Amino acid sequence: MLSTHAVWRAMFILVAMWAANAACCAQPASAATAAPAMAVKPGLWETTTVIENAATTSRRALVGRTCVVAADASNLARLVPQQREPGMQCENRDLKREGASVVWTISCKSADAVHTGKGRLSIFAESYLGTADVEVRKHGGKPVKLGQSFSGKWLQACS
Secondary structure: OOOHHHHHHHHHHHHHHHHHHOOOOOOOHHHOOOOOOOOOOOEEEEEEEEEEEOOOOEEEEEEEEEEEOHHHOOOHHHHOOOOOOOOOEEEEEEEEEEOOEEEEEEEEEOOOEEEEEEEEEEEEOOEEEEEEEEEEEEOOOOOEEEEEEEEEEEEEOOO
16 A cells, blocks of 8 residues: 555645646636636646545645746646656546536556546636546555645736
């Protein structure tokens, strides 16, 4: 079974790599009734990701900033979280629109573990909000369930 430290380390790496690749923003109250866009405003975005381990009821929040260029603002594959970890081959599969959201499956493999899950993201012009449920299974061990929620907001034009 994976140790709690190893699971947190893996999730921290996944989130850090994702924040470097994607924008993620909290939905302001005024956007709650607005229809989701399938593009974000280019510029500097602040992301907040909360990771929860169901087995230990532990919770960790990570905040990051990234610049989204105009060419990536409507590229759904660049906007959804990229799951990456050293030594693992990860990819987002079956990326598609589902109503007001984008949904995808997560698949990661290494020599000793498999990560699988599903993600959902609602994108608004100056914010977005989403979740991902990931199961980490070390070969021969019990699965560990992790939940992620991510939110953030557009801050300003990139300098």
